[in-house]
Amino acid sequence: MISVVQSSPQAEKEVLFHPELLQKFDINGPRYTSYPSADRFRSEFNELDYIGALKRLAKEAEPVSLYFHLPFCPNICYYCGCNKIITKDHGRSAKYIKYLAKEMAMVCAQMGVQGKIPVTQLHWGGGTPTFLSHEEMTELMQHTREHFELLPDGEYSIEIDPRRVTEDDIALLAKLGFNRISLGVQDFNLAVQEAVHRVQTIEETQAVIDWSRKYGFKSRSIDLIYGLPKQTPKTFKETVDAVLNMSPDRLSVYNYAHLPHIFKPQRRISEADLPGAADKLDILSNTIERLGEAGYQFIGMDHFAKPDDELAIAQKEGRLHRNFQGYSTQAECDLLAFGISSIGKVDDCYSQNVRTLDEYYESIDRGHLPTLRGLQLDQDDLLRRELIGELMCQFALDTERFGQSHQIDFATYFKPEIEELKTLEESGLLEWDGATMTVPIKGRLLARRVAMTFDRHLRESQARGTYSKVL
Numbered sequence: 001m002i003s004v005v006q007s008s009p010q011a012e013k014e015v016l017f018h019p020e021l022l023q024k025f026d027i028n029g030p031r032y033t034s035y036p037s038a039d040r041f042r043s044e045f046n047e048l049d050y051i052g053a054l055k056r057l058a059k060e061a062e063p064v065s066l067y068f069h070l071p072f073c074p075n076i077c078y079y080c081g082c083n084k085i086i087t088k089d090h091g092r093s094a095k096y097i098k099y100l101a102k103e104m105a106m107v108c109a110q111m112g113v114q115g116k117i118p119v120t121q122l123h124w125g126g127g128t129p130t131f132l133s134h135e136e137m138t139e140l141m142q143h144t145r146e147h148f149e150l151l152p153d154g155e156y157s158i159e160i161d162p163r164r165v166t167e168d169d170i171a172l173l174a175k176l177g178f179n180r181i182s183l184g185v186q187d188f189n190l191a192v193q194e195a196v197h198r199v200q201t202i203e204e205t206q207a208v209i210d211w212s213r214k215y216g217f218k219s220r221s222i223d224l225i226y227g228l229p230k231q232t233p234k235t236f237k238e239t240v241d242a243v244l245n246m247s248p249d250r251l252s253v254y255n256y257a258h259l260p261h262i263f264k265p266q267r268r269i270s271e272a273d274l275p276g277a278a279d280k281l282d283i284l285s286n287t288i289e290r291l292g293e294a295g296y297q298f299i300g301m302d303h304f305a306k307p308d309d310e311l312a313i314a315q316k317e318g319r320l321h322r323n324f325q326g327y328s329t330q331a332e333c334d335l336l337a338f339g340i341s342s343i344g345k346v347d348d349c350y351s352q353n354v355r356t357l358d359e360y361y362e363s364i365d366r367g368h369l370p371t372l373r374g375l376q377l378d379q380d381d382l383l384r385r386e387l388i389g390e391l392m393c394q395f396a397l398d399t400e401r402f403g404q405s406h407q408i409d410f411a412t413y414f415k416p417e418i419e420e421l422k423t424l425e426e427s428g429l430l431e432w433d434g435a436t437m438t439v440p441i442k443g444r445l446l447a448r449r450v451a452m453t454f455d456r457h458l459r460e461s462q463a464r465g466t467y468s469k470v471l
Helices: 010-016 018-025 045-060 088-110 134-147 166-174 190-194 202-214 231-246 264-268 277-291 310-316 355-365 379-394 398-405 415-427 441-452 456-462
Strands: 064-070 116-125 148-160 180-186 220-225 250-255 297-302 301-306 320-324 326-328 335-338 344-345 349-353 370-374 396-398 431-433 436-438
Touching: 010 441, 018 166, 018 441, 045 088, 045 344, 045 370, 045 398, 045 456, 064 088, 064 134, 088 134, 088 335, 134 148, 134 190, 166 202, 166 349, 180 202, 190 398, 190 415, 202 220, 220 277, 220 310, 231 277, 297 310, 297 441, 301 310, 320 379, 335 349, 379 396, 379 398, 379 441, 379 456, 396 398, 415 441
Parallel strands: 064 116, 064 335, 116 148, 148 180, 180 220, 220 250
Antiparallel strands: 250 301, 297 301, 320 326, 335 344, 344 349, 349 370, 396 436, 431 436
């Protein structure tokens, strides 16, 4: 494993940021929070398939990860591509919590486990999880603890909208067991905020950071988005500087994916206001430079962390993993997902719930798990999932060891892929050290492009129009 940290911030910028490579290879592709990616899920996968996976999981008796999709938001952000429900009616969220409890009970009944199931990771996403009232948050965690045991050293995280929380909210979250928070910021420039219908002050955000430290949260992460309307290299640098003053443990710097044909709210964004390709590259270059100067380490994809953060340490020790919530220090455990549109990973299957409240309530009222679609992975899928995970997390793969562990001859099994890799190798995105394939520092912003070479489903379909840009 090769660390990204260089002898100087300027050296890191020069090595990590290569505009000619970014322009050449910035194509559409999956983010690989899963392999195969969610667009490969099939409607033929049904409730019975999911139940079978749950029963196989129960026999393993290993700790699991939990995800709860809480879709409610009081107002819409135009850039957002999440499955959300815009409302101010807490009657809707109160009802939803009760159905989440029913879904948990149904899943655990199918597993048939005696006692509580151990949990090493939990995440509330959305939507805006802090839309819930104190009573609703407490009720949901109580229902969760009826079926699951949250282990002492686990990661228990929640997504926070700083505009919607008070100190009492953060105190309650700590009391409920949360120990990590992720704050949405996107951009602090007022013109940008108004263009995406999300006005949020530095002071509001700083307050949440301060409260999280006061109440003992172990980690703070801030999300930024570049490529939003009205952004310029100058204004985004000001946002980055403001965020660095808050000293978060982790930063995610996402490229805005403008897909108005898929996400209707994005139709309210004027394409004429979006920064051009040259400005986006400048924004990315400046951001990498500033984060390097501040001592942050590039973890992969869009993520940066302080060198003493758990993600950075896990990567250095070869323990980093990637799942639907991004990078994680937890082992590749199974994921039970609850709520509308949530995606779980159970045994050798992915399973996704129905997308609307009406479908969700109707299914549970009929005594059925709300399974919409999914996928049972074959041996080739499992093999490639592990390979892509190694590349995305460690930027290296010992092909000899990998072949032995899977009882394959790597060069024969991946003959077409190795041939295709030659183009990436010639451009500097890939290097070989004996049998070890490495994504060097100059190629790490494009690790997704290297991973795409091993994506059999992508190769067979060549359908890339629904994915975001690699950068």
